[in-house]
Amino acid sequence: MKYTIILLAVAASILSFKGDHSERVDIHTVMQIKNEGFNNSKVLGTLFELTDVNGPRLTGSAGMKSAEVWAKNKLTEWGLANAAIEPWGGFGKGWEINKNYVAMTAPYYQALIACPKAWTPGTNGLVSGNAVLVKIDSVQDMAKYAGQLRGKIVVMGGMSTEVKPNFTADAKRYTDEELSKMLDWHNEESATNLSQKPKASAPAGRPGGNLRKMVDSFLYAEGATAVLSGGRGTMGTLFTSNGASRAWDAKPVLPEMEMGSEHLARLIRLLEVNKEVKIEMDTRTTFQTVDSIENNVIAEIPGTDKKLKSELVIIGAHMDSWHASTGTTDNATGVVVMMEAMRILKAIDIKPRRTIRIVLWSGEEQGLLGSRAYVKNHFADRLTMELKDDHKKVSAYYNLDNGAGKIRGIHLQSNDEVRNIFESWMEPFKDLGVTTATIRTTGSTDHISFDEVGIPGFQFIQDPLEYGSRTHHTNMDSYDRINGNDLMQASIIVASFVYNTAMRDEMIPRKSLPVIKK
The missing domain is CATH 3.40.630.10 (Zn peptidases)
Incomplete structure (x- = not known):
């Protein structure tokens, strides 16, 4: 449906106005x-x-x-x-995805919703292996996994496996009340923050900051095949960002996929009760060869x-x-x-x-x-x-x-x-x-x-x-x-x-x- 503008024949003297404020507005141009x-x-x-x-x-x-x-x-x-x-x-290094596939093949087949994290390498062809649950909240936690990860596909734990119903609508518009709160400089509950970008945070099940870098290096040195992590999104939505540095001298990391909550939670629940879980995946990513x-x-x-x-x-x-x-x-x-x-x-x-x-x-x-x-x-x-x-x-x-x-x-x-x-x-x-x-x-x-x-x-x-x-x-x-x-x-x-x-x-x-x- 088109928004119809009716241009009235008006005198030139009223094609602009001064409202309650001092600034003149050219209504004809508006x-x-x-x-x-x-x-x-x-x-x-x-x-x-x-x-x-x-x-x-x-x-x-x-x-x-x-x-x-x-x-x-x-x-x-x-x-x-x-x-x-x-x-x-x-x-630094440019990066893009050329192929993206991951699935659970045991205890049954299930295609999984996942996406490579930016600046992580691909698997260079189809790989498969047993999944292993890894929960690392401190440097000391790494020792218990030493010597156990070679050839394995790491599922990063630490997240809750319960995905609760959402009774709040995904979409919203500002109400008059919320807009009014924005006008109050001292209002601690101002709706202003709702209009800002959501603040990034470490995804569930992933350690943040320097510990994360240490974990990435540990998993790589232990010879694991790939990493599955994430869990922020629900109902098929997954949040992603970078999983490694774009710098040319960045330390190598494993292929890593970020997943939606429901699929990652299913893997974690199965592994927590010692069920055998097998994963196959094929991801291909390209890095720029020049700066x-x-x-x-x-x-x-x-x-x-x-x-x-x-x-x-x-x-x-x-x-x-x-x-x-x-x-x-x-x-x-x-x-x-x-x-x-x-x-x-x-x-x-x-x-x-x-x-x-x-x-x-x-x-x-x-x-x-x-x-x-x-x-x-x-x-x-x-x-x-x-x-x-x-x-x-x-x-x-x-x-x-x-x-x-x-x-x-x-x-x-x-x-x-x-x-x-x-x-x-x-x-x-x-x-x-x-x-x-x-x-x-x-x-x-x-x-x-x-x-x-x-x-x-x-x-x-x-x-x-x-x-x-x-x-x-x-x-x-x-x-x-x-x-x-x-x-x-x-x-x-x-x-x-x-x-x-x-x-x-x-x-x-x-x-x-x-x-x-x-």
Whole structure:
């Protein structure tokens, strides 16, 4: 169903307004943005190309390289200027999956839901062996397994074998009450944290930190064949990440598969009562043979104001993903929303006073690597706060990276001077659910790379949907988990914020520069 915009014939004098706040909003352009974003949207087709057609985009993989070329070509096709793939530096070993199979063959046959952990080797063909349960909670625990693991497939224990029914819905939208709590700086139960990325934790049954590295080395030295671990997800969902270092001098580890809870729990229950369990598996993974130089993708709508065109409004999202699915909600949705915002502005032929730039990042999942390198190369060094000339030219950076939900507001990132500005810009979109400008900060994604060097960097508040429960870093992060209307709405909000930032007489107010402690 199309969202129909009726453009009324109105006098030019009322095509903009000042609401309860001091910021002027161009309603005519807002209506153009809404019309293009709802009635001529390309966001679903763009998302399909990036996810289903291109596939997973782990940084350093062929899939990521392919996506970079695709994005550059798509932005060029839409008429954006200066589209480029810009290298930012060495990354280490690239890695990708070529084959993935594991099954239990005794006491009966059962195909198992599992995925290789990133940067772990493959089995180099079909292997089979008896499973053995290993529970290691301390260095001392390793001694009891010495000499017993050669040729065995290790099942990492330590997790509960009970998977309880879930009486809470996987998906949710923010209620008015939750959004209201975000406005309270002192509210300890603020819903703000719900809009942040879920925090990574060691999967059940796996020791964390330095102990994990010691366990990996021990299992390898003992001659085990492979490792089965994990257990965070339920009902066919498994969460995955890296299982080894991408560094060229990384210590060798065994092939390791991360599994869903129910299948791993079944193996553990059988082994705990001394039933013979046999496993067969065939995984193939490829490592880059040369150091992987990684890139960001850039394109622009050039500014037209003689005095302001050298200033920048930047939007971005990270294009890299994990490997168990197509990385749709983390973060193909953010990428295509930002791309669609640029397409909308180009389609309605705006003439921005400032230059509008989109940058699609790589290496976010490994620690904001692409955006931090970009900021260091162009604007400032976060470690020394040595500023480059262009640091003063960036009005604001806007980021999207919290799933597929529609935008409900924005984090002010402790910059209260922008409150009235942003609240004025949100006024025409209250009917689309955009109501909240919270002073609270949010982290864990690429706006931090700008904020930490004193450039205004902002992340939008999005409805969580199934992000934390079902899609973030899982094998279920696919095209099927999105809502097209939400993505259209988000594209329109971003396009409006970008347009308003590009057209203001003044730049967005800045916080004080961070102080580096020596």
